[in-house]
Amino acid sequence: MRREFLKYLFDMPLLWLGIAVLAGVIFVGDTITDLEIAFAVLYVSVILLSVNFGRTGAIAVVGIVCAALTVLSYFLTRHGASHAGLINGILSLVAIGATTYLAIRIETFDARARAAQSELARMSRLMIVGELGTSIAHEVSQPITAITANGNAALRWLAATPADQEEARRAIERIVMDAGRAGDVIGRVRRLVARSSPSRDTFDLTEAIGDVLELVRGEIRKNQILLRTELASDLPFVAGDRVQLQQVILNFVMNAIEALADVDAGARELLVSAAAAESKITVSVRDTGIGVAPARLDRIFEAFYTTKPNGMGMGLAISRSIIEAHGGTVYAAPNFPHGTVFGFTLPLDGKTRG
Ligand SMILES: Nc1ncnc2c1ncn2[C@@H]1O[C@H](COP(=O)(O)OP(=O)(O)O)[C@@H](O)[C@H]1O
Ligand SMILES: [Mg+2]
Structure with missing residues (x-):
């Protein structure tokens, strides 16, 4: 007490x-x-x-x-x-x-x-991770397959006469690297689904965005989407709940992937950008997908508003409540020439990088 x-x-x-x-x-x-x-x-x-x-x-x-x-x-x-x-x-x-x-x-x-x-917010993260299940499993099974192959190779190099220790060592180094990769994927998923009370730490936004994009990499590849990022190199640290803000970005990106599924494979582009100006930081997710009718733009943030047969319509509502709890604002606008841009701004309270 x-x-x-x-x-x-x-x-x-x-x-x-x-x-x-x-x-x-x-x-x-x-x-x-x-x-x-x-x-x-x-x-x-x-x-x-x-x-x-x-x-x-x-x-x-x-x-x-x-x-x-x-x-x-x-x-x-x-x-x-x-x-x-x-x-x-x-x-x-x-x-x-x-x-x-x-x-x-x-x-x-x-x-x-x-x-x-x-x-x-946690439930909806669990749902997204569930949707990403096959991609994540693929992301983990790839390094494990490589570990098996390199392990066998190392055994062969050592069993040869004379044993080639140098080659064996290199194979083992690759094993260690792949094990680290698999561990990273699992770590990212675990942090995202962990039950934790909202926190207000200061964290590196570039790294947080990177983590989210790593998680959806498989999904982006599977859907033949061209992903680009424009993350300003001088982004200040932001104060807030890292996992919750990641959830917002994840919601935007998942929506973008879904909106891109209905356009030609060659025209599927996704741009994730983050920049700081004056006293605020802006993160945006821009897609060249099917877009939102202008008349509907102000409804999409409402809870249970969905145009998808299996949609919940909670993603954007939760995103908005998370951003507003951080003192920021969310926005959506048409992207030129097609698609949509979703983003949020957060106030910076004079914190600088480092
Ligand atoms: N990137 C986007 N492009 C086009 N429409 C979008 C996009 N993001 C969201 N929407 C629209 O907003 C609605 C609400 O999104 P959301 O709250 O995430 O719920 P859900 O994805 O479950 O439908 C979607 O059903 C869709 O009509
Ligand atoms: Mg959604």
Whole structure:
């Protein structure tokens, strides 16, 4: 409990400072004003401010401290009618108690909504990984086949007279490399499907995009799509949930692949780009697929809106909620001369590369 509390303190120092200053001002005001004035009711604003912590424990702590300060300044206040002061104090305590209770309720519902949202996002990642199943299996079985072949080769080189240790060593080196490749694929899938609460780390967006594209490589090859990337070399690190943002890119890319299935094989192009400008970062996925009718563009982000026989219509809705939770915006526009471009922008908070 104490370590948790210290963590609160260090997590959001500015908010704590604001709350402490406001509570201090109210405490001083409450103590120097007349007992007839219910100054302590203003603590309600401090409690409402503490909702920003997003933690019920922190709200409770703030509520209890406010109540204690109210009682303390009742005893410290020297002037005014103490009878009226007692009634005012009790009224203030009731207001503080009720506000704390409501604030905790609000935060509990909020936390439940957030958990539901991230569980939904995970379900849809699981679904996508399920769809990618054959491609991923292929991606893993390829290096394993190569490992078997190189293992046999190494055995032959060693069994020969005289044994060719140099060739055997090279075959084993290839085995190690292929094992690493297979491990990478599995690692990427595992990170994507892991159950984790939303985090706010700083991470390398270029690498995160690269991971997603590795995952869909098989699918892109199978569908004869020409994939290009334009990832600015000076992209700053972004703050947010790496897996959730990867999910958004994955949704865009999977939709693009599906939109490209209906055009001629020679004309299937996919461009994934990322660039930073001023105080924001933009990631976009551009395809030359069947496109979206302009009249429908503003409906596609709605939940359950789908034009596919087996579609769920959740991909873009989840993507939008993820991006908005990161303080960004999603957009969709026609691509010239055909196809669609989907993208999102995220605000940068002055973080630089490294
Ligand atoms: N790249 C795209 N090109 C054309 N239409 C698209 C594209 N991406 C999304 N759409 C349209 O938006 C709808 C909603 O997409 P989404 O929310 O991912 O659900 P789903 O893929 O399950 O249909 C799709 O059914 C499709 O009509
Ligand atoms: Mg989709």
